[in-house]
Amino acid sequence: MNWSQRLKISFKVGLILFAVTAGNNIKAQDPDTITAIEIRGISKVSRETVLFRSGLKVGDELRTIDFSNILQVLWEMKAFDDIKINVEDAEQGKKVIIIVTERPIIKEIDYRGGTEIGLTSIKDKVKDKKAEIRIDAPYDPDAVRKIKDIIVDLASEKGFRSPSIEVSLEPMGPGLARLLFDIKEGGKNRIYQIKFTGNQVFSEKQLRSIIKTSEYNWFLSPITSKDLLIDKSIDEDIELLKKAYWRKGYKDVFISKPDIRTEDFTTEKARLKNTRLVAEGRSPSYDLRSILNFQIVEGEPFYEGDLKIEGNKVFTEVFYTDKYGIAKRDNSSIIAKFLDLKPTQSTRKKVYFDLGALNEALDKIREGYSNAGYILYRAEPSFTTRVVDGNNFVDTTLKVEEGERFTIRDIVFVGNDSTKDKVLRRAFLLREGDTFGREIFKDSMLRLSQLTFFDIKESEPKVEIVPDKNQVDLTIKGVESGINELLFNGGYGELYGFSLGMSFATKNLNGNGDALQLSVNSGQFQKALSVSLLQPYVADLPYSLSTSIFSNSTDYDASRVGAANAYSQATKGISIGTGARLSNFFKDKQWAYFTEISLGYSWRVVEISGGQNYYFRNANNELTSDVSVSISFNTVDNPYKPTEGTKLSYSYSYGGWQFGGDRANQRSNYEFVNYFSLGERNIFGFNMAYGHIQDLSSRGLLLYNFFRPGGENSIRGYRYGQVGSLEFDPNGYPVVVGGNKQFVANFEYAFKVADAFRFVIFYDAGNAWAPGKRVFSEALRQSIGAELRFFLPISPAPMRLIWSTKLNPYAYDVYGKNDFQFSIGTTF
Known part of the structure; x- marks a missing residue:
């Protein structure tokens, strides 16, 4: 509830109290009783709902009622634009009258304009932010404001700094409305000059090469769009500039948000066109050119001093120094990072103190603790500077709070109406009682998504810490989709003529995760029948079994391929296979959970008859019998x-x-x-x-x-x-x-x-x-x-x-x- 609504409620409560005390001359020792309640202005919300929410009942005493609370509760229903409460004299008591103005029911949502942003982009972002407005629900101003903010952010990301977004309700019937967002992006701000003030360590040319934003170029700008003035890009550029200075030891460097000077170079002809566009309800376009000026205070360079770790028990100091060494290696050499070369101890007496590398090392250390179950790990760095022979050195102390190791108390799957819990649990790598490691949790979610019949992408998993315990509860919500397929197909092809077929496939037979497929096809020159079954877990053991039986025939008729290439081919056979994930044998290796080895046998008989071509000679009952082995990392x-x-x-x-x-x-x-x-x-x-x-x-x-x-x-x-x-x-x-x-x-x-x-x-x-x-x-x-x-x-x-x-x-x-x-x- 915002301040204006609170002020409105306070004012109305005052009026109510005035009506009750002054207008009706109530004596303190003679409380009045409510003998009637009237509700005016409702058509979609029932009387019973309003009474239930307000808590008012005939027989209540006025002085015991908190009218402020009643107004607040009714506002929180988000069903009314206005609420008033009056009290009048009635026979043998008082009559309370609640007068409301209902909000319209939204039947449609329409976006007009915004072609540069893209309607699909808007809808996807609204969905990602969980800001969708429900159809057949009352108009909600707070939800509308959220969508407006999302559209403004999207416009900003594309360089539109001053979009116009007008919201209106178009009547569609009594109490019904269409919610309309009218979007006009305005003009894009393009950067024509980037300047720096206060820089001495780097030249302006070097600083421009560090940032991603660039000055307008007639050839490249329409392709890269890097010349657009976007707040998010500017913030990223400031971070890149800081990291460049940090690598040189300038830990105290200050880089301000740039001073922006923008001029409008829109021609008179374009202005006249814009007037026409606005009259037509379309978005105008402007030629806005900006000059950016970054103010830099470099400070002094510092060299690396001593690194001290306090409070660590789970991991030794070597773990910390290794992560710090890897971060410094990655910041200093792209090749060394790509080749994953082992960091070496520098032989130089003076090494620049790289604050960026330290921050990245802290992230890697936190990740290591998180993977070990220490999800509340904290490390606060403190710095002490000293001067040695005229050079500045920084000693770093990490004060560590490792916390306790967390385990999993409960794992709950939501949305698996047909799929049995055991099917999802055997794909999930974690079990109740296991250490809650972030990396293996991420891999578990990947394994679930690979099932294809339980979609988890639309909902974030819920991780809740159990109060007063070193445990977490996991809730994974998904939607079952694509479990069963029943396809009818038919058509005509130049080679195979007319054909008609049907196939049925399920990837989750009886909710057990088994895959069954039946297919039959018949046509003028082609017939096929196949049945296959895949059991990823046999008797709930981590070993798969697959079986396939097939029979098909194809007639490459002379009328289709020419007499020289005409022949008929008939094939029938059976195949069986078994497989297992390598995690059965290497339980402590993450890659093993995504690696499968399979062994199979295939038997088939092929008969070629009626061959007229040298390369399609007759072959009666050619038997192929083979064994196969495969390994796959996926x-x-x-x-x-x-x-x-x-x-x-x-x-x-x-x-x-x-x-x-x-x-x-x-x-x-x-x-x-x-x-x-x-x-x-x-x-x-x-x-x-x-x-x-x-x-x-x-x-x-x-x-x-x-x-x-x-x-x-x-x-x-x-x-x-x-x-x-x-x-x-x-x-x-x-x-x-x-x-x-x-x-x-x-x-x-x-x-x-x-x-x-x-x-x-x-x-x-x-x-x-x-x-x-x-x-x-x-x-x-x-x-x-x-x-x-x-x-x-x-x-x-x-x-x-x-x-x-x-x-x-x-x-x-x-x-x-x-x-x-x-x-x-x-x-x-």
Whole structure:
């Protein structure tokens, strides 16, 4: 409640008391009784609600009632714009009349203008700040003020220092309104000159190179926007300047916020245009140019003295000095930091005292204590200066309060209506009674997010300290999503003709975390049936078991591919596998919780018939039987909506004569994936994969065993199987046969327009090389393009609309240079 509301309540209470005492001539010894209560002005709020909140009842005595409290309680309902309370004479007592003016119910929220800020940015930030206004709720001025502040901050981040945000309510019916935010950003302040006063250690040119903000440049400024006058950027620049001085020993340096002088260079023509824009309700634009002047008081340089630790018991003094040495190393050499070289003791007698390195060391020390469960650790540095031979030295004393080690008392999951608690608990690395370490807690949250069917990104976990105990309670709130998928698909393709199919998949069968998938597809030239089951924990033990049965047939009809390439292929088989995380064997290693090793066996029979091409010869009941082993390290936060993390994997399969296969071979695959984000919306992804198949028989590899890149899962723009070594059949007809060696690389930039929509730009490159040809002996086939990815409630995997262009297509490519594809899933 603000001061104006308190003043209004005090004034009204005074009027009430005046009416009760003076106007009605009440005697102190004769209290009056309330015989009637009337409420006026309500239509949406019930009479019973007002009476219940106010606490008034017929029969109450006036002098026992706190009218100030009643007004405050009614204000806190946030349902009224005005409240009055009158007292009148009534038969055998007093009548209390409560008169209210109800706030309208908000049915819609609309943002107008603000195109430079972006409507999506506003909605996302409002959601992140948990400042959303509920539809069908009364108008709340406090909530509106929060949103206005958020819009002002967003405008400031884009260089708009004086935005205009007008809030209004548009009637939509009796007691109903549309809440309207009318946003006009105004003009951007651009920095045309940056000056420094008082600097002697660094030149103005050196200081400008230290900060991120730059002066206006006609070529670079529209691209980098570093010339915009943004308060947050200025604060960051001041910190960068301080750190530069601290590295030189100037611990007492003072750098003021810059003096800003701004001039309006808007032309007369632009002013006339602005007048028209304002009349049309649109945002005007101005040419505002600013000069910044930083005032610097450098002080004197200081050298490093003695470091003393007091009060430490958990970690020795070596722990502190090591962290301090690492911080100084990182501040002095980017290369040493990148290579993680061990800090060395300086042989120089005088080393500059780096206050920035000390602060960073304290953060690293605090992190170490936090990981050990000492979450209330504190360290206060104190400095003593001394002069030796005309030089200033700083002795540092760290007074440490380690506190007690905290353990976990209780772990509660909220929102798992279908998922059993044990499924979430086995993904969570911490247990009741464990030490509460920040790093392992962070890793536990990552493990939960990798489940894909329990979304925890929308809610922050709650960590509550148990009163009078060295324990914490953890509450993790999530939303179940993408558990079950039922997809119907049908269509027409140039190669496969008409097809109709259905698939059902669940990633959380019966809430046990098991994944089951059933798929059936039937068409003119293609039929497929598959069933697969994955149990990540068998009998609640940390070992996985997977089984898959499949049968499919494809008819490459002469009417579709030409008589020379026509053939039919039928495949049926079964595969089983088991796996375990290395944390079963290395329990004290964090990386082991994200590393999985698997062992599998696959058996399949392939029959090729009706082949008319030299490379698609008939093969009756070719049996492939192999065992495989794989190891994978994966910290990617989400398989469908990745924003950060790394994946490294290696797999090897052996199909020797010992397992009964008709053509012995061995296969190796390597993959590296990395995602990182810049800000909340800019996501970069990189994938690199290499595979090799070696023939161990004298009969050679059949075509279906080759790598055949192309398609939305490898090299977009090229059709599946249309990338690889080119061979000519006996008739001189070119045939892409793929190869026994494959390399594929993918680069992606994804802009997160909204949580359910991403715009992607990509570059793909790759090829496959047939036996007898060296890797990279033929050029990589390349493509670029763009994607729209939609995330729908029916499936966690995105729907994709892919536009692509081949940069170096084959000369004989009959599909054209440009291509459009529709797909569900991800490329890597």
